[in-house]
Amino acid sequence: MKPIAFGRARTAASAVQTIAVRPNAMFVAGGTSLVDLMKEGVELPEALIDVNGLPLSAIEARADGLHLGALATNADVARHPAVVARFPVLAEALLSGASAQLRNMATVGGNLLQRTRCPYFRDVGFERCNKRAPGSGCGAIEGHHRNHAILGASDRCIATHPSDMAVALVALDAVVHVLGPHGERQIPLTAFHLAPGDRPDREHVLGHGELITAVTVPAAPWAARSHYLKVRDRASYEFALASAAVALEVEAGVIRQARIALGGVGTVPWRAYAAEAALVGQPPTEATFDEAARMELAQARPLAQNAFKVTLAARALVKALEAVAAKGVSA
Numbered sequence: 470m471k472p473i474a475f476g477r478a479r480t481a482a483s484a485v486q487t488i489a490v491r492p493n494a495m496f497v498a499g500g501t502s503l504v505d506l507m508k509e510g511v512e513l514p515e516a517l518i519d520v521n522g523l524p525l526s527a528i529e530a531r532a533d534g535l536h537l538g539a540l541a542t543n544a545d546v547a548r549h550p551a552v553v554a555r556f557p558v559l560a561e562a563l564l565s566g567a568s569a570q571l572r573n574m575a576t577v578g579g580n581l582l583q584r585t586r587c588p589y590f591r592d593v594g595f596e597r598c599n600k601r602a603p604g605s606g607c608g609a610i611e612g613h614h615r616n617h618a619i620l621g622a623s624d625r626c627i628a629t630h631p632s633d634m635a636v637a638l639v640a641l642d643a644v645v646h647v648l649g650p651h652g653e654r655q656i657p658l659t660a661f662h663l664a665p666g667d668r669p670d671r672e673h674v675l676g677h678g679e680l681i682t683a684v685t686v687p688a689a690p691w692a693a694r695s696h697y698l699k700v701r702d703r704a705s706y707e708f709a710l711a712s713a714a715v716a717l718e719v720e721a722g723v724i725r726q727a728r729i730a731l732g733g734v735g736t737v738p739w740r741a742y743a744a745e746a747a748l749v750g751q752p753p754t755e756a757t758f759d760e761a762a763r764m765e766l767a768q769a770r771p772l773a774q775n776a777f778k779v780t781l782a783a784r785a786l787v788k789a790l791e792a793v794a795a796k797g798v799s800a
């Protein structure tokens with residue numbers, strides 16, 4: 470039995486200060502990720518600060534975009550009328566994740582910070598995991614890596630980022646709002662998660678004690694024309710093998726703007742800049758989409774068991790682009 474101190478935060482500032490002075494303290498929101506990892510002995514906090522009482526659950530559609538409080542549940546975001554109408558890619562990504570029960574508990578902030586499903590990370594019986602035990606090696610590289618990353622990996626870590634929501638948000642240029650011991654700051658989601666490099670244990674840019682207070686999504690009228698496509702081993706309650714979040718602005722038969730991200734294949738929610746560049750200025754045809762997918766997946770570095778993901782991700786991307794193109798021409 471390991472004792473854990475538990476407290477409920479009354480204000481965001483006190484939550485931050487309480488965590489900041491305790492090196493082994495953690496925030497807990499829905500608990501659907503953290504509590505599992507505590508039970509497995511992967512996360513070993515000495516103190517938990519429950520942030521659920523903080524007034525951070527608002528979901529607001531504003532003229533300049535969408536404001537999602539960090540404690541808004543995945544279920545509430547997915548069914549919010551403005552999300553469904555203006556950012557369908559986000560609603561679809563959320564609904565493709567976990568289960569209804571989990572989505573009722575899971576929060577925006579916790580979802581961004583959920584940790585990889587790599588079995589070598591989550592099972593402390595495996596000695597080698599550079600993410601959990603820096604310097605111990607990577608069990609997956611020479612072990613089972615069918616589900617692992619083909620983009621953004623290093624020779625230290627090939628674990629995928631598991632979130633569907635983050636893939637949609639990274640495509641939509643979302644911004645993470647943070648309150649920390651030294652004040653507030655805003656971080657573009659594209660710069661929030663860290664590829665493993667030689668420090669797989671560092672997964673994001675937050676410092677100890679920094680609390681996510683909100684995520685904002687800038688207004689983009691054409692984001693109404695967007696879609697999330699997720700391919701997985703079973704139809705529900707399963708993480709992505711490959712997924713694609715796509716939003717397109719098409720005018721006069723030409724793609725003016727494209728926002729694309731891939732999931733299930735990257736060590737971080739993977740913004741597909743090469744694919745976007747290949748699409749802009751082109752007609753929305755199958756040939757254009759094939760070329761965009763080819764450009765993006767040219768960066769893939771697969772291993773023996775996950776090489777199938779190169780083709781799978783490319784086909785998922787093309788199919789998502791076709792679905793968005795079929796939604797009609799935006800103004």
Ligand SMILES: Cc1cc2nc3c(=O)[nH]c(=O)nc-3n(C[C@H](O)[C@H](O)[C@H](O)COP(=O)(O)OP(=O)(O)OC[C@H]3O[C@@H](n4cnc5c(N)ncnc54)[C@H](O)[C@@H]3O)c2cc1C
Binds near residue numbers: 568
């Ligand atoms: C069986 C199962 C299946 C799943 N399937 C999917 C899936 O298909 N797709 C998918 O995307 N996800 C899936 N998930 C993951 C699920 O989406 C996450 O567990 C959930 O989003 C985490 O949110 P939470 O609020 O419960 O986080 P918590 O467990 O409370 O916290 C997670 C982490 O975030 C930190 N944290 C929480 N809130 C804040 C904050 N405001 N500021 C700073 N730090 C914070 C905590 O300290 C902790 O480190 C699945 C989970 C389970 C258990």
